[in-house]
Structure formats: structure tokens, C-alpha cells
Amino acid sequence: MTLDSMRAPMPFSASGPSVATRWERWKRGLESYLLALNVNQSNRKRAILLHVGGEELQDIVDGLKDPGDNYEKTIDALNKHFSPTKNIIFECHMFQQIEQNKEESIDAFASRLRQAAKSCEFGELIDRMIAVQIVNRCQSAALRKRFLREESLTLDSILQIGRAHEAGELRSKQYVNTGCPQENDTSVNVVKTKSFVKKQQRKFFSSKMEQKRQFKCGRCGNNDHSSNHCTRARDKECHYCHKIGHFENVCLSKRREKKEISNVSEAQISNIFNVNTDELPTITIQLKDEKIPVLIDSGAAVNLMGVKLWKRFEANTKLLKTEKKIFSFGA
Structure with missing residues (x-):
């Protein structure tokens, strides 16, 4: 080389x-x-x-x-x-200032302390000094309390407790972020309660409903495709507006008319009742050249004429626009 x-x-x-x-x-x-x-x-x-x-x-x-x-x-x-x-006092002072970094493991912290302790000439006390520094300068306050609860501590026991604490913290973060441990973590068994299962089911179905709302077809109303990919209603005639390309249940004209009706005042609304003309008094009148049977004083707010009859006079009669809305009985 x-x-x-x-x-x-x-x-x-x-x-x-x-x-x-x-x-x-x-x-x-x-x-x-x-x-x-x-x-x-x-x-x-x-x-x-x-x-x-x-x-x-x-x-x-x-x-x-x-x-x-x-x-x-x-x-x-x-x-x-x-x-x-080489200043031993200064080296010991610098050793005591060493702290555990935020993402540093307990083993990496101990290794860094051992490297710095070589210039302090601790001799046989090197393990004890490293143990004391770990307890004093570790990042986790909960881990420090755990150390102080132990009656006798050695460097090996401190490292063992620290590793167990780090493993528990990692599993806790995985549980909080995902609701359960990750699939590759086989060291933890979770007991799923009924409330936990129901919560997961609600999340699943709510996500499915959200997907359906996002892909609702504007032609046929189904949720499994978009309007651009609809083949069910592309060539079909709407029974309401008689336009080609959509069904009546998603007709925009029908929606707009319903919205207009909801804004009409009660004074503009009239109801039509079904009556039996055989039992009511009627007379025959002549309208232009046509003789028409009509009900005498029906008491209705409006009078209606059938489409066929209207077409007879359509050529010479002007139809005026009205804001009044007519509903059949029970509508």
C-alpha cells in the first residue's frame, strides 16, 4: 500500500x-x-x-x-x-464539564468520557469517575432519578440501566407515533383492547369515506370514479332537464330550482288539491271558438289550464312570467 x-x-x-x-x-x-x-x-x-x-x-x-x-x-x-x-487540574476540570449530547447513546457517552479521562490520571478510580460523570451529566432527568434510587452503582450497572431506559424510550415513541409498535419490533407484545380496536376501525372507515367524497362522479353520482371516466351516464338523457350526459339525481338545474324554491315567501306559494269534478257544479263557457267546462267559484288562489287546451290558443296568446310556485296536495 x-x-x-x-x-x-x-x-x-x-x-x-x-x-x-x-x-x-x-x-x-x-x-x-x-x-x-x-x-x-x-x-x-x-x-x-x-x-x-x-x-x-x-x-x-x-x-x-x-x-x-x-x-x-x-x-x-x-x-x-x-x-x-500537561495540567492535571485543568484536565480534570475539563472532564467534569463534559455532558451527554442530545442524541448520544449512553455507551457513546461513556466511551467519550473514558477517552478524556486518560489525561486526568485517575488510575484505578477511572471507572468510578466515569460513572459519577454519567449520573451528573446525562440528558434524561428521569434516568438520573433511576440511578439515584439504586443502593449500589457500578459503571457496568449504570450502562445496563441506561441501555434499558433508551430501549424503553424508543418503544414509547414508536407507540405514540403509530398507535402500536412497528412490525420489525418483535420484542414487545401489545394487548389491544376493545376501545383501541374501535378507534382503529373508525380511523379506517373515515379515511374510506373521505376517499369516496373526493372521487364522487358528477354525471352518475357514484363514488368509484370521476366525471371524466364515467361511462354509465355519458350518453344518457336526464329525466328532469332532458340534457344528455348525466342522471336526474345529479342534475344541476334541479338543484338550482330547489334552491330558488327555498327562497320563495309563503305569499307566493299555492297548493293544488285534487277534486272530483263529477260532484261539483260546473258550467260550460266559450273561449274563442272552444267550449270549455269550468268549476264555479272553486275558491282556489289560482286557476289552471291543461297543456293541450293551452296549445289551442298559444298562437294568439302571450304567456307572462310569474314568480308564483304551484305545488300539488301533499308535495
């Missing part, structure tokens, strides 16, 4: 705080880089160290009293150079 095929570590910068910690981290990256390249010669490893480290690290090596002529001696000299700048 060549140098060009591997991504080298970024040049090292000795500026800023925590130089010793950053030097140890950068040195680990360099050693992994050399191992991946399978570089074993000491002088070649030293050349790569100076090349990858950048100009600032090269100036530091040149300024050392005894920089060494191979990789091991140069690394030892750099370790001694950066170690005096």
Missing part, C-alpha cells in the same frame, strides 16, 4: 489548550497510519512523522536539544517536550 492510497493524519498543531492530550491522540492516529502502510524501518517512520506532522512539528523537533536520529528517540523527545504542558 502506498502513501497516496492512504489518507494521512492532519498536521499537528501545538497551539491552544490540552496540548498533551491532543498530542497523544494525534500520535495514536500516526501509529495506525504507519501500521496500515506496513512501514517498519525506523528511519522511514521518522521521515513520515516529520512529513505528516507539518511545519510546526518540524520546527519543534529542530529546536529540541536531543531530537534523536530514529523514530523511537524522536517520539520520546516529543513526549518529554509536551508532557510539561
Whole structure:
């Protein structure tokens, strides 16, 4: 494997705080880089160290009293150079400021704390200090209360409780968002009550009704297609307006007339009653050249004439428009 095929570590910068910690981290990256390249010669490893480290690290090596002529001696000299700048009190202070990120798992938080604890020289107390920091700086207040209820806590028990809490929070979110756990979650069994089933059924039928309302045909009135795809009423005649292309139940002319009737006052409405003309007094009158039987003083608000009779006088008689609405008895 060549140098060009591997991504080298970024040049090292000795500026800023925590130089010793950053030097140890950068040195680990360099050693992994050399191992991946399978570089074993000491002088070649030293050349790569100076090349990858950048100009600032090269100036530091040149300024050392005894920089060494191979990789091991140069690394030892750099370790001694950066170690005096290490402030244990400051490193411990920075360790105590570390908080769990919002979406960070309990294991990732513990791993980040362990990495930072290496520069604090906690020794055998490292697990206890990590455990204390997790309790103090975890994101969940409910999880912190759970920790404090335990009589004896270790880092392992804290991680175990934290994992169980995170799994429960995840399942709770899935239940709230979907009404039940997701299909790929086989670790939870949900008992569906009658009220839960009825609620799901109402949601299902309401969605179906909404779909039907969206696709109601304006030609035949059915809900399984739109007006553009209707073949049932495309060539049919409406029994109300006698136009082609729709049925009477969706006739717009009929709807408009019903709306107009609803706005008519009571004074403009008259009812027609069915009467038996054989038992009522009638006389015969002559209208133009026609003799017509009529009822004497019927008491009706209006008088009607049949269509056939009207057509006899239509040529010489003008028909006037009226706002009065006529209804048969019982209509």
C-alpha cells in the first residue's frame, strides 16, 4: 500500500489548550497510519512523522536539544517536550464539564468520557469517575432519578440501566407515533383492547369515506370514479332537464330550482288539491271558438289550464312570467 492510497493524519498543531492530550491522540492516529502502510524501518517512520506532522512539528523537533536520529528517540523527545504542558487540574476540570449530547447513546457517552479521562490520571478510580460523570451529566432527568434510587452503582450497572431506559424510550415513541409498535419490533407484545380496536376501525372507515367524497362522479353520482371516466351516464338523457350526459339525481338545474324554491315567501306559494269534478257544479263557457267546462267559484288562489287546451290558443296568446310556485296536495 502506498502513501497516496492512504489518507494521512492532519498536521499537528501545538497551539491552544490540552496540548498533551491532543498530542497523544494525534500520535495514536500516526501509529495506525504507519501500521496500515506496513512501514517498519525506523528511519522511514521518522521521515513520515516529520512529513505528516507539518511545519510546526518540524520546527519543534529542530529546536529540541536531543531530537534523536530514529523514530523511537524522536517520539520520546516529543513526549518529554509536551508532557510539561500537561495540567492535571485543568484536565480534570475539563472532564467534569463534559455532558451527554442530545442524541448520544449512553455507551457513546461513556466511551467519550473514558477517552478524556486518560489525561486526568485517575488510575484505578477511572471507572468510578466515569460513572459519577454519567449520573451528573446525562440528558434524561428521569434516568438520573433511576440511578439515584439504586443502593449500589457500578459503571457496568449504570450502562445496563441506561441501555434499558433508551430501549424503553424508543418503544414509547414508536407507540405514540403509530398507535402500536412497528412490525420489525418483535420484542414487545401489545394487548389491544376493545376501545383501541374501535378507534382503529373508525380511523379506517373515515379515511374510506373521505376517499369516496373526493372521487364522487358528477354525471352518475357514484363514488368509484370521476366525471371524466364515467361511462354509465355519458350518453344518457336526464329525466328532469332532458340534457344528455348525466342522471336526474345529479342534475344541476334541479338543484338550482330547489334552491330558488327555498327562497320563495309563503305569499307566493299555492297548493293544488285534487277534486272530483263529477260532484261539483260546473258550467260550460266559450273561449274563442272552444267550449270549455269550468268549476264555479272553486275558491282556489289560482286557476289552471291543461297543456293541450293551452296549445289551442298559444298562437294568439302571450304567456307572462310569474314568480308564483304551484305545488300539488301533499308535495
